[in-house]
Amino acid sequence: MVNYPSGVQPSRAAGSKKNKNVRYGKRGMGLEEMINEANSYYLVNHLAVIHKKPTPITVVHVDYPDRSMAKITEAYYVQPSTTDYNGVVNGRYIDFDAKETKNKTNMPLKNFHQHQITHLKNVLENGGIGFFILAFTNLAEYYLFPAALLIDIWDKSQLGGEKSVPYNLVSKQGIQINSKMIPSLDYLPALKSFFKI
């Protein structure tokens, strides 16, 4: 459990350093920053409570340089068992992850991981709402895409099917998230419209 797990890339796990170099959107924010901004906006304006989960870390050793401070000196990333985001909208449980690609014609399935798919299957089975936010960064286009469709594509890919989600399918079956000033990635209207909540 303490070795570096598959499905957690160093760049992502260590605070999305890689993603910070990918700048897009009118205010130069990365995808995670835009979602965090939207979530803060929804919280302050009483529209929803949605948080990003902390990255799971196993702590092995902690030093206490003084009474009021704990310094972790040995710890390891562990494989998450869920997606990154969940919360409540109008009493309904919602759960999602965000994926981005520079490709203009498809979203590669290598961006997704089995534990995310399994978790979203469980969420759907228990009446929750599951989806992905898919970002085509070089098109500056963002889509809400239902988990049920992605799970179907994933399961077929495991049996030898396509290893990516075509852009045309995303734009047809998903719902585009409009750009706004504040928040810049205002995904809540798309979510409420798509799932009728």
Next chain:
Amino acid sequence: MVNYPSGVQPSRAAGSKKNKNVRYGKRGMGLEEMINEANSYYLVNHLAVIHKKPTPITVVHVDYPDRSMAKITEAYYVQPSTTDYNGVVNGRYIDFDAKETKNKTNMPLKNFHQHQITHLKNVLENGGIGFFILAFTNLAEYYLFPAALLIDIWDKSQLGGEKSVPYNLVSKQGIQINSKMIPSLDYLPALKSFFKI
């Protein structure tokens, strides 16, 4: 943000080492272990999807002893902004924290923190279900107690009211969680009954 925050005790943050010495329940499990066991049981048996959130940690430095391993060598605990547990039951969003005391007559409010109260207020405002699991360890009694009542008691305490929740109130206004073999803390029936879901 990197100093040791109030509301995160070393014992808790470093993996509940302190709590591991408090043994109770017929199989000698701590409160957190019992809740995790119940959550695993609910997941496997398709009854609910409820997870404990990872402890939030800010990573400052990571070493890579080899390509497949990331060793965190400097990191700090940060103040959480939510409770420890959330998930979905029959499509409804549920959110809770667990508290324990050795007291037999009351649950001290010092076990609770402002960020947990604020988060649960937000959850309730957005139609979610919020509660606490309160454990009186020396009585071996466990209760589900609604967040709305606890928030009311907390707000009054800030204005000079009582600094604890009387056991009598918990046993009267909460709902007792019955002990079982598997899972030992089967809180889902109490939850579904209390909130009628």
